[in-house]
Amino acid sequence: MxxxxxxxxxxxxxxxxxxxxxxxxxxxxxxxxxELYPYEKPQLAERFRGAPQLVRIAGETSEKEGSCTGCGLCAKACPVNCITVERNKDKEAPLKVASWTLDLTKCMICGLCAEACPQAALVMSHDYENAVYAKDKLIYDMERVLRRPIHIMPAATTVSEES
Ligand code: SF4
Ligand code: SF4
CATH class of the missing domain: 1.20.5 (Single alpha-helices involved in coiled-coils or other helix-helix interfaces)
Structure with a gap:
């Protein structure tokens, strides 16, 4: 009892x-x-990893600033082949990269591509709002990926520098 x-x-x-x-x-x-998302945006940690973001292209800016030269190391580092890069064969062309494409439908936000970039031209952004109605809207070509209005992670907290 x-x-x-x-x-x-x-x-x-x-x-x-x-x-x-x-x-x-x-x-x-x-x-x-x-949180009242999406009316109020969450406070992201500095180390938060969103979609990869190409920030500069060699030819558009000085290479000293860290610009994409089309070396293709990001594409090689990607375990799921999200990135395709084509280098400009014409040496006189103003841009070294002919095309740089990111397929965000496959991306798992691992950060290996940004870590592999020797130019700091590719970073992991704070961009997490990627919902779209059509999957093809998640294919980012060079022009679109450079135009994306996103928040870039501070350089000191990129993946390569964290580890
Ligand atoms: S690794 Fe960097 S420099 Fe090389 S193609 Fe990718 S983004 Fe461009
Ligand atoms: S974050 Fe990972 S999966 Fe996404 S493009 Fe970069 S290497 Fe590929």
């Missing part, structure tokens, strides 16, 4: 404790654990 009473008391105690936490969290201000 005593055991059953103890269990009964324990059950009520856990119900009371659970409700107490819910009420405190639900009605206190500044203590919320949920």
């Amino acid at each position: 005593a055991g059953r009473v103890a269990k009964f008391v324990e059950a009520w105690k856990s119900i009371f404790v659970g409700h107490n936490i819910t009420m405190r969290r639900g009605y206190s201000r500044g203590n919320e654990v949920t």
